Amino acid sequence: VESMLHWAEEYHLDGFRVDLMGIHDIETMNAVSKALHAYDPHIFIYGEGWKAGDSPLPDDQLALKANTSQLNSIAVFSDEMRDAIKGHVFTPDAAGFISGQKGLKESVKFGVVAATAHDQVLLDSVNYSDIAWSPRPAQTIIYASCHDNHTLWDRLTISRPEASEADKIRMHKLALTMVLTSQGVPFLHAGSDFLRTKYGVENSFASPDSINQIDWSRKAEYIDVYHYVQELIKLRKAHPAFRMRTAADIQANLRFLPTEDPLLVAYTLDGAATGDDWSRILVIFNGADQAQTFELPENDWQSIVEDGQVSAIGLRKYSGGKTEVAPNSALILRKLN
Structure with a gap:
């Protein structure tokens, strides 16, 4: 708690991502939220609602995705929507909804409503959850890719090797459209708006700058994709229907x-x-x-x-x-x- 507050006070950070948040207990995460929001109510806190292995604490005490309703002003990643969009994260050659994989419709719908309760979503057909775990859309992170695992562009290259570049661009645009028009908090991996690649490297923590750096020349090469995403962001900001504030609003509207x-x-x-x-x-x-x-x-x-x-x-x-x-x-x- 003191460490995160120090970063906010001394370095003016206005957001915190908690890696493997599920290994922390709910009480501690709520203490973090209370301290940070007392200092600055606009600070955004989000994290991974899963754990890497066993914990000495029972699951009902941990800051897991299933316990999001017990977390105060803390958002959680929706891996349901991520893998519905592009395919199972640890199966690199698996396709997703955007690339023609059937059987993911309910998982897509679950992501569209930001993991909130909705009478038209069949929870028993959602990929990883059988409960609507989010109490409100502001606590759900909707995304297709992040720094972990393959970039979205690399994933499409691996899972659909026969597809042309033009076809993969269509799929890529569809993925980011789904992210930016769903309810919840949209999350974009830096550079995904111009088809960021790590040249097929999945876990690039030990890779050199040539792999991890953003290649800005791709912005010029794929300027159409960049402008497409730019306009989608403007569209979302201009229209509150894409960012309803309560689960009840989503259910009704x-x-x-x-x-x-x-x-x-x-x-x-x-x-x-x-x-x-x-x-x-x-x-x-x-x-x-x-x-x-x-x-x-x-x-x-x-x-x-x-x-x-x-x-x-x-x-x-x-x-x-x-x-x-x-x-x-x-x-x-x-x-x-």
Whole structure:
């Protein structure tokens, strides 16, 4: 407690990530939160809600993901959404939703609602959890990659070696779209907005700078991806429907639409009820390698995100009925009337 407070007071750190937070007890983590927030209520604390091995303390006393509701103003990583997006973290050649792996729809939906309770999520089909462990979206970190394990780009290269660069870029954009439009706290690995690579090295703690450094030349090479992510961040900041504050708000105002295909997830956001300028928003994720048909509700719609492009002022207009969602991409529309 004293060490973390010292870092805040002397070095003005405004955020702390706790590695293997699950080996710490709940009482200590809450003491950390109390001390830090007494000094600065805006400090953000988050951590890994798992442990590396056995602990002398029983699980119900540890700061594990399942005990998030007992943690005060501390957020936890959702490994359910991470692995639903890209595939099992310790199986490098495993595909995820973005790269065509079926059977992950409920895990994606669990991530979309930030691991909060939702009557349309089938918990018995979620990859790692059978409980809605998050009491509120601010305590859920939604992400696809971090410093551990392969970068998202390297993971796609390993799990889909036959895919073209253009196809992998589509998958990569879809992953970051899912992160930046889900409820909860979005987390981006530095450099993922221009396809960061560690050249296939998974655990790079002992690797030289040539592996771990951010290669800024990739920003120029993949400037389209950079701008795409930049615009998604602006979109999220501008529209509170993508960042509801309570589990009750999510339950009431985010509703999934029926889709038969296991690689198609669709839901609506009630913008009017969340103070958004857009009265209704429709979000569709297509993880398949081919276009899929979706029946739009009977309204006039304007696409904001479509086939790897994003524009806050709109891309195309639709009038309901059947439409195609491009392969490995998101289609996000706002209601016009």
